[in-house]
Amino acid sequence: MTQKKGQKKDLLPGGTLLALILILLGSSPAWAHKVYVFAWVEKGTVYTESSFGDQPVHGGAIEVVDRDNQVVLQGKTDDRGKFNFPVPVAVNSDLLIKLDATMGHQARWTVTLSELMAEGDEARQQLDEAMTKKETLEAKPSMAAVATGIAVIFLICGLASLIHKKRKKHNG
Numbered sequence: 001m002t003q004k005k006g007q008k009k010d011l012l013p014g015g016t017l018l019a020l021i022l023i024l025l026g027s028s029p030a031w032a033h034k035v036y037v038f039a040w041v042e043k044g045t046v047y048t049e050s051s052f053g054d055q056p057v058h059g060g061a062i063e064v065v066d067r068d069n070q071v072v073l074q075g076k077t078d079d080r081g082k083f084n085f086p087v088p089v090a091v092n093s094d095l096l097i098k099l100d101a102t103m104g105h106q107a108r109w110t111v112t113l114s115e116l117m118a119e120g121d122e123a124r125q126q127l128d129e130a131m132t133k134k135e136t137l138e139a140k141p142s143m144a145a146v147a148t149g150i151a152v153i154f155l156i157c158g159l160a161s162l163i164h165k166k167r168k169k170h171n172g
Contacts, residue, residue, distance in 0.1 A: 037099035037107040040130035056081025067093035
């Protein structure tokens with residue numbers, strides 16, 4: 001392609017810049033290495049599970065804080081990514097469970113005061129709700145979602161190619 005005098009040369013050909021911007025705007029964190037922490041209360045004990053999807057977090061640092069950000073307790077996940085502790089006797093607020101799985105991987109989960117104090121039927125209902133949240137958290141993307149993502153990538157590439165061809169034709 002010859003450049004006429006006074007014309008600026010594109011740093012990136014055609015719609016490449018546009019495609020790059022669209023991809024970056026629509027991107028989300030990589031799910032393959034996202035860390036999760038999940039907690040529930042059962043019979044006076046708070047149970048936690050921490051994982052990178054299918055892989056448990058070994059030796060992840062757990063910190064439990066109250067609403068005033070005061071540390072209630074600290075610990076480490078076991079080889080299966082689990083850590084549990086009795087409901088603190090003097091609890092009077094929600095508890096925030098913070099996971100530090102090293103290398104910048106962090107996650108948080110809030111256990112509400114009502115979950116901590118629940119008994120009987122209310123405790124069973126809270127547990128059922130927590131397990132439903134856990135199933136949602138662990139759900140894998142459907143094949144339809146994966147296919148849609150691939151289709152969007154092809155669409156963006158096609159649009160970029162079309163814009164590139166139109167610019168090339170317009171510029172001679």
